[in-house]
Amino acid sequence: MRRKLEVSKLLIHLLFTILSIIVVLPFLLVIAVSLTDEKSISEFGYRFIPQHFSLDAYRYLLDAPDVIIKAYGITLLITVVGSLVGLLLTAMTAYVISRPDYRYNRVTTFYVFFTMLFSGGLVPSYILITQYLHLKDSLLALILPLLLSPFNIMVMKGFMAKIPLEIVESAKMDGAREFRIFFRIILPLSTPALATLGLLISFSYWNDWFNAMLYIDDPGKVPLQLLLVRTLNSIEFLTTNSEFTQQLSIDLASFPNNSARMAIAVLAGGPMLVIFPFFQRFFVKGLTVGSLKG
Numbered sequence: 001m002r003r004k005l006e007v008s009k010l011l012i013h014l015l016f017t018i019l020s021i022i023v024v025l026p027f028l029l030v031i032a033v034s035l036t037d038e039k040s041i042s043e044f045g046y047r048f049i050p051q052h053f054s055l056d057a058y059r060y061l062l063d064a065p066d067v068i069i070k071a072y073g074i075t076l077l078i079t080v081v082g083s084l085v086g087l088l089l090t091a092m093t094a095y096v097i098s099r100p101d102y103r104y105n106r107v108t109t110f111y112v113f114f115t116m117l118f119s120g121g122l123v124p125s126y127i128l129i130t131q132y133l134h135l136k137d138s139l140l141a142l143i144l145p146l147l148l149s150p151f152n153i154m155v156m157k158g159f160m161a162k163i164p165l166e167i168v169e170s171a172k173m174d175g176a177r178e179f180r181i182f183f184r185i186i187l188p189l190s191t192p193a194l195a196t197l198g199l200l201i202s203f204s205y206w207n208d209w210f211n212a213m214l215y216i217d218d219p220g221k222v223p224l225q226l227l228l229v230r231t232l233n234s235i236e237f238l239t240t241n242s243e244f245t246q247q248l249s250i251d252l253a254s255f256p257n258n259s260a261r262m263a264i265a266v267l268a269g270g271p272m273l274v275i276f277p278f279f280q281r282f283f284v285k286g287l288t289v290g291s292l293k294g
Contacts, residue, residue, distance in 0.1 A: 027273070034058070034262035041258045057259035061231060061267065068227070068267075074139070075224040079205040082143045087198045089148055094156035095186055100165060109157070116150040129215060141215035142223065146204050152197050159193040160186065206272055228264045235260055 025048075033046050037054035044051050062068055096102060097109045120128075125145065135141040163186065171181045187194065209225035216222055222230075239257050256263075 030262045030265050034259050034266050036259055038256050038259055054256075054259070057256040057263035060256050060260055061228075061263055068224075070220070071222055071224040071227040074221060075206060078139060078142050078223060079202050082146060082205045083198055083202040085143070086147045086149075086152075086201045087194060090152050090156055090197060090201075091160075091187065091190065091194065092182070093148065094153050095160050095182055097153075098157045098160040098163075099168075100161075112150050112153050116154075126214060136215055137218045137221060138215070139221060142208065142211050143205075145211050146201070146208060149201075149204075152201065156190070156193055156197060160190060163189055202275075203272065207268075225268060228268055232261065232264055 029046060029048055032048050032050055033041065034057050035053055035055065036047070036050040037052035038056065040047075040051040040054075093112070097105055097112065099105065102108075129141050129145070130136045133140075133144075135144070167185060167189075168181055171185055176184070207225060209223070209229050212223050212226040213229075216226065235257060
């Protein structure tokens with residue numbers, strides 16, 4: 001019996017090892033291609049080991065380092081501020097509708113859930129941001145639209161609903177008010193869920209470029225993702241208009257087309273790949289603890 005358990009554990013470990021390798025290999029290939037000479041890519045295709053090592057793609061993208069650094073700073077600011085404020089609002093909203101002694105619990109929950117199915121649409125959102133709130137060319141236009149997500153609220157509600165109400169009642173008997181109960185008791189108990197949703201919210205802010213395309217015209221306020229999208233569009237234009245590139249004396253054979261695309265992926269996703277391992281233990285715990293009854 002014991003030997004069968006050891007064999008089953010070995011098979012499970014082997015399975016997850018293979019799955020991990022399958023997940024990691026595409027990232028390694030992206031990095032390798034971004035460091036490969038364009039002529040080698042055209043001749044030999046994508047390879048994990050570059051045939052001819054080259055940094056031309058990164059030189060092309062980092063030709064104006066001040067612009068990239070500023071775009072990184074704007075994206076970092078939006079991600080940090082938006083994640084912290086959005087996580088706080090998500091937790092506060094979820095805590096209210098998770099309380100069984102809240103009279104309008106079901107009505108408010110249905111209201112939040114209803115917005116998952118139906119929304120005002122793009123045009124009303126654009127009119128609200130530009131005409132009523134006057135946030136055109138403002139960083140708030142990049143923060144406000146992603147502050148609250150009904151999906152995140154429902155996930156947080158499911159986690160907080162498992163916290164025994166007796167804890168809240170005992171705190172009230174000791175003289176604690178609602179805000180103190182929320183910040184001193186509920187939030188510390190919800191750390192795994194907060195870390196999990198905080199990571200998801202930060203991903204949303206970091207990867208967002210569509211709102212920037214709609215609301216930002218000032219070149220000095222362009223976030224990283226929109227800057228990289230515009231760079232990718234420029235590469236597309238140059239590679240599909242040979243007459244224009246000939247007038248500029250650009251050699252398309254050596255122009256970093258494929259390698260630049262991979263370099264854009266590395267620049268865009270690299271920081272989040274570095275941050276994710278620090279939240280991994282909270283991420284896994286948030287998924288598992290949320291499935292257990294308190």
